[in-house]
Amino acid sequence: MENTRYHRIKHVLDRRQTDLTVCLEDVHKHHNLSAIVRSADAVGCHNVHAVWPQNQKWLTNNTSGGSKNWIATHLHKDINSAVAMMRQHNPQVQILATNLCPDAVDYREIDYTLPTAIIVGQEKTGISPQALAHADKNIIIPMQGMAQSLNVSVAAALILFEAQNQRLQAGLYERTMLDESIKHKMLFEGCHPIIAQKCKEKSQPYPALDENGEIIADDEFWHKLKHA
């Protein structure tokens, strides 16, 4: 891999797993949201879903360490609409509910090479009955100590990294899944943020990039960007 920003971003986007996602059900502490988004980015998720009050601000760059810019976040009013969109993205998706109940399956027994959505629950109350009703399986991280549960971001990270491990072994990071138009948009905004902003202000589509991430555009484009 060549070591320019363009090539680093491209390498990351080429490995995105659009069929692995996490859904945060009413998780509300910002340090937890931020940690889960970072873990999702780290294992190569493209989409993160969250049930989130519509009048409240979602993560800022400060809290997510910038990971939020590389993840497509979908905010939902309730778990039903979150699950509906996850199924719309991938009708084959297996919905896994993290649930601290005796008959839940050990999370390491799951096949994460399948299209997968992992629902994690609220810090205090845990996962809701509505979420459980959508679940194909309940999963648990076995614990041997006195604490009854893990921090939600720790639980999400353990499961996501098990998914990464299985997917690495299966070679799933070698296939490119992300739509070319989304990749182009993210590459353009990542490599040329000021010009991207100007294009948005002038309602101009982003021009093409060459194999080194340089903009390919004619004089007319630059003229329109400056004067239109």
Ligand SMILES: C[S@@+](CC[C@H](N)C(=O)[O-])C[C@H]1O[C@@H](n2cnc3c(N)ncnc32)[C@H](O)[C@@H]1O
């Ligand atoms: C702090 S726990 C909630 C505890 C809550 N009292 C309950 O009974 O679910 C917050 C979330 O973290 C996840 N979690 C924590 N520990 C877990 C474990 N051992 N296995 C699976 N998920 C876990 C679940 O998503 C849970 O809803």
